[in-house]
Amino acid sequence: MDTKSNALGSHAVVIGGSVAGLLAARALSTSFDHVTVVERDTFPAHTVPRRGVPQGRQVHALLTRGAVGLDSLFPGFIDAMTAAGIPSGDGQAEFTWFLDGHRMAKAESGLRGFGVSRPQIEAMIRDRVRALPNVSLRESTQADGLLVEEGRAAGVRIRPAGGAEETLAAELVVDAAGRGSRAHAWLRDFGCPVPEQSVVRTNVVYVTRRFKQEPGLLDGTLGTTVVPYPGQPRAGVVIRQEADVVAVLLAGLLGEEPPTDDAGMLAFASGLDGQAAADVLRSGTPLDDAVKMRYPESTLHHYDRLDRHLEGFLVVGDALCSFNPIYGQGMTVAVMEAELLQSLLERGDRQNLASRFFEAAATMLVEPWSLAVGGDLRFPEVEGERGPQDEEVNTYLSGFRAAAAVDPVLGTAFLKVANMMAPVSSLFSPELMERTQQVLDA
Numbered sequence: 071m072d073t074k075s076n077a078l079g080s081h082a083v084v085i086g087g088s089v090a091g092l093l094a095a096r097a098l099s100t101s102f103d104h105v106t107v108v109e110r111d112t113f114p115a116h117t118v119p120r121r122g123v124p125q126g127r128q129v130h131a132l133l134t135r136g137a138v139g140l141d142s143l144f145p146g147f148i149d150a151m152t153a154a155g156i157p158s159g160d161g162q163a164e165f166t167w168f169l170d171g172h173r174m175a176k177a178e179s180g181l182r183g184f185g186v187s188r189p190q191i192e193a194m195i196r197d198r199v200r201a202l203p204n205v206s207l208r209e210s211t212q213a214d215g216l217l218v219e220e221g222r223a224a225g226v227r228i229r230p231a232g233g234a235e236e237t238l239a240a241e242l243v244v245d246a247a248g249r250g251s252r253a254h255a256w257l258r259d260f261g262c263p264v265p266e267q268s269v270v271r272t273n274v275v276y277v278t279r280r281f282k283q284e285p286g287l288l289d290g291t292l293g294t295t296v297v298p299y300p301g302q303p304r305a306g307v308v309i310r311q312e313a314d315v316v317a318v319l320l321a322g323l324l325g326e327e328p329p330t331d332d333a334g335m336l337a338f339a340s341g342l343d344g345q346a347a348a349d350v351l352r353s354g355t356p357l358d359d360a361v362k363m364r365y366p367e368s369t370l371h372h373y374d375r376l377d378r379h380l381e382g383f384l385v386v387g388d389a390l391c392s393f394n395p396i397y398g399q400g401m402t403v404a405v406m407e408a409e410l411l412q413s414l415l416e417r418g419d420r421q422n423l424a425s426r427f428f429e430a431a432a433t434m435l436v437e438p439w440s441l442a443v444g445g446d447l448r449f450p451e452v453e454g455e456r457g458p459q460d461e462e463v464n465t466y467l468s469g470f471r472a473a474a475a476v477d478p479v480l481g482t483a484f485l486k487v488a489n490m491m492a493p494v495s496s497l498f499s500p501e502l503m504e505r506t507q508q509v510l511d512a
């Protein structure tokens with residue numbers, strides 16, 4: 071066998087065959103002879119939601135940074151989305167944004183948005199990973215625990231549906247089992263330290279319902295988003311998706327709960343800026359029933375702070391950090407973790423891989439975590455540490471959101487940050503601060 075890297079080992083196992091697990095497998099495939107993805111579910115033959123990914127029934131946004139990263143991990147991915155009939159358009163010119171009750175001024179931003187459902191994007195990634203000659207997908211198989219030898223992870227215990235337990239030996243195990251990951255319990259089983267967590271509770275409730283794309287709905291644009299803000303803990307998204315679908319998402323946080331019945335949804339949507347969701351609910355033809363999902367809290371596991379790691383064991387995706395879904399970051403962060411993993415592995419050295427990966431991931435996660443938590447902490451009801459400068463920052467950003475209704479350059483700058491194409495600090499450049507002030511003074 072042609073061994074890719076003796077330093078790394080020949081076999082890697084990924085637990086969980088959802089977005090983060092498949093992307094991790096793609097990253098590992100260039101450095102390991104063989105990669106096995108172990109997934110509890112049976113993968114559906116069509117692009118439909120599956121049990122292990124209940125959020126698959128809810129509207130998902132793919133941020134520009136995520137699309138760019140997917141295109142580099144799988145060259146041609148963006149063109150393939152278009153070929154698959156996934157609607158796309160400029161994220162500012164063809165999409166309507168309401169920030170703090172202000173309608174963002176339209177302009178070409180150069181940021182492309184995609185109306186793609188969660189099952190569709192997972193299926194497209196899965197097809198590409200399945201085509202990699204050295205990756206196997208073992209579906210209908212549950213990982214039950216780790217194998218540890220000489221103080222390092224040496225594989226996993228697995229149980230195929232209806233079958234007996236087996237072991238899979240591997241030099242590297244990557245946990246991509248999502249928010250239900252059992253990594254902490256497994257680490258405790260072997261006397262390894264478990265990480266502390268940062269938790270921010272927002273009690274987000276999502277309700278999604280899909281409608282038929284009919285003339286008049288959305289007037290040829292890609293969609294509308296109403297972002298929640300203090301005093302208005304309600305949000306809404308209307309977006310065109312593949313297969314001539316218009317999806318409507320209603321979201322509430324901090325005790326606000328969108329109903330799932332027709333009249334209740336319409337009443338909830340009628341309170342949102344712009345009326346886009348209410349228009350679809352009033353005149354659209356539903357394709358299915360509304361589906362509700364709760365997302366109580368965002369969680370960041372601080373593996374980087376451990377003084378001792380179980381070498382040969384990494385954690386990625388929602389199992390490492392899960393965000394308030396309103397900000398649409400999870401899949402994009404999974405892409406960025408795969409890029410990170412690939413670049414660390416390509417150095418061909420497994421020495422201290424766990425500590426190097428967790429440190430690099432923690433550094434990468436600072437920006438998306440602070441973006442999401444910063445937004446959540448604007449709500450006085452959300453518990454969390456607030457810094458002495460937060461009030462000043464929030465006052466400036468409130469003015470910025472209001473000014474973006476007049477000056478489209480501000481809207482573009484905001485969307486670059488929201489799409490993870492620019493850091494939050496870019497909003498504080500002298501030029502943007504001056505433009506904001508000019509609008510507010512006028």
Ligand SMILES: Cc1cc2nc3c(=O)[nH]c(=O)nc-3n(C[C@H](O)[C@H](O)[C@H](O)COP(=O)(O)OP(=O)(O)OC[C@H]3O[C@@H](n4cnc5c(N)ncnc54)[C@H](O)[C@@H]3O)c2cc1C
Nearest residue numbers: 086088090110122125130131213248387388395398400401
């Ligand atoms: C309501 C909601 C809305 C969201 N909206 C967005 C959005 O707009 N944009 C965005 O980018 N992200 C969004 N996210 C986040 C996004 O869904 C996730 O970040 C993304 O799916 C990656 O998650 P993951 O692969 O880490 O885990 P998951 O998608 O949760 O997958 C975990 C996988 O592991 C499998 N598994 C679990 N345990 C085992 C085991 N023991 N053995 C074998 N297999 C196992 C499960 O079956 C599943 O397939 C949203 C999340 C929620 C909850």
